[in-house]
Amino acid sequence: MKKIKVAPSILSADFCKMAEAVCDIKVWGADIVHCDVMDGVYVPNLTFGMPMVKSLNRHTDLPLDAHLMIIRPERYVEQFCEAGADIVTFHPEACQSEETAHKALGEIRDAGKKCGVAVNANMPAEIALPYLDEIDILVIMTVQAGFGGQSFKPECLKKAEFLKAEASKRGITFDIEFDGGVCPSNAAQCKDAGATVLVAGNAVFKSSDPAAAIFSMQLPL
Numbered sequence: 001m002k003k004i005k006v007a008p009s010i011l012s013a014d015f016c017k018m019a020e021a022v023c024d025i026k027v028w029g030a031d032i033v034h035c036d037v038m039d040g041v042y043v044p045n046l047t048f049g050m051p052m053v054k055s056l057n058r059h060t061d062l063p064l065d066a067h068l069m070i071i072r073p074e075r076y077v078e079q080f081c082e083a084g085a086d087i088v089t090f091h092p093e094a095c096q097s098e099e100t101a102h103k104a105l106g107e108i109r110d111a112g113k114k115c116g117v118a119v120n121a122n123m124p125a126e127i128a129l130p131y132l133d134e135i136d137i138l139v140i141m142t143v144q145a146g147f148g149g150q151s152f153k154p155e156c157l158k159k160a161e162f163l164k165a166e167a168s169k170r171g172i173t174f175d176i177e178f179d180g181g182v183c184p185s186n187a188a189q190c191k192d193a194g195a196t197v198l199v200a201g202n203a204v205f206k207s208s209d210p211a212a213a214i215f216s217m218q219l220p221l
Helices: 015-027 050-057 077-083 098-110 125-134 154-170 187-192 210-217
Strands: 005-008 033-038 064-069 087-090 114-119 137-141 175-179 197-200
Touching: 005 033, 005 210, 015 050, 033 050, 050 064, 050 077, 064 077, 077 087, 077 098, 087 098, 087 137, 098 114, 098 125, 114 125, 114 175, 125 154, 137 154, 154 175, 154 187, 197 210
Parallel strands: 005 197, 033 064, 064 087, 087 114, 114 137, 137 175, 175 197
Antiparallel strands: none
16 A cells, blocks of 8 residues: 655754664665755754765665755755765755756666755745745645654645646656654645645654654555
8 A cells, every 4th residue: 555655854853863764764664765955055054964874875775855954056966966865856046046956856867866945834835836846845834844853744745736736737746855843743734735745844853752653654656
């Protein structure tokens, strides 16, 4: 039976125990490891880069999803692929131009990885329209990108519904990932809006029973 995939964000893990965190994620039954890459420019926070992704790759066989919240992501997509990321997504408005965004998606695909674009909470759904035919995954931010632990913004779900309808018109499909404030209590809302992947940080790492939290979000599709 096909189910929603859950991708715990290691941004919510103990940074002194990152290797343990990715091992725990697999034991708890998660499907993907989500890596929030922030540069302190596109978003007002700094996290980590390619060396961390490369290190994490040595400690897990789960897919690594690198979400690039950085300026000019096109400069780094190949390096993240080489570091071991299996999925690379970025915010198209952070690219130098639409042309370079298209080129970056092509470079990710050429590296044999999955690619995608992300729609930030303060951006219109239309920002993703030029790229729908090229992506494997569409990320809908349900908080403003930059920090973990924010409250879920249900109004962002409408963006996914709009873009899913557009994809249907074009006869294309891709995964839809919701990222930000996702937890067991809103997982069904996300599913109804088209989610196939859920990113959850505090809902997993701060839970008294992380395995149960993950299982409760792996809803049948």
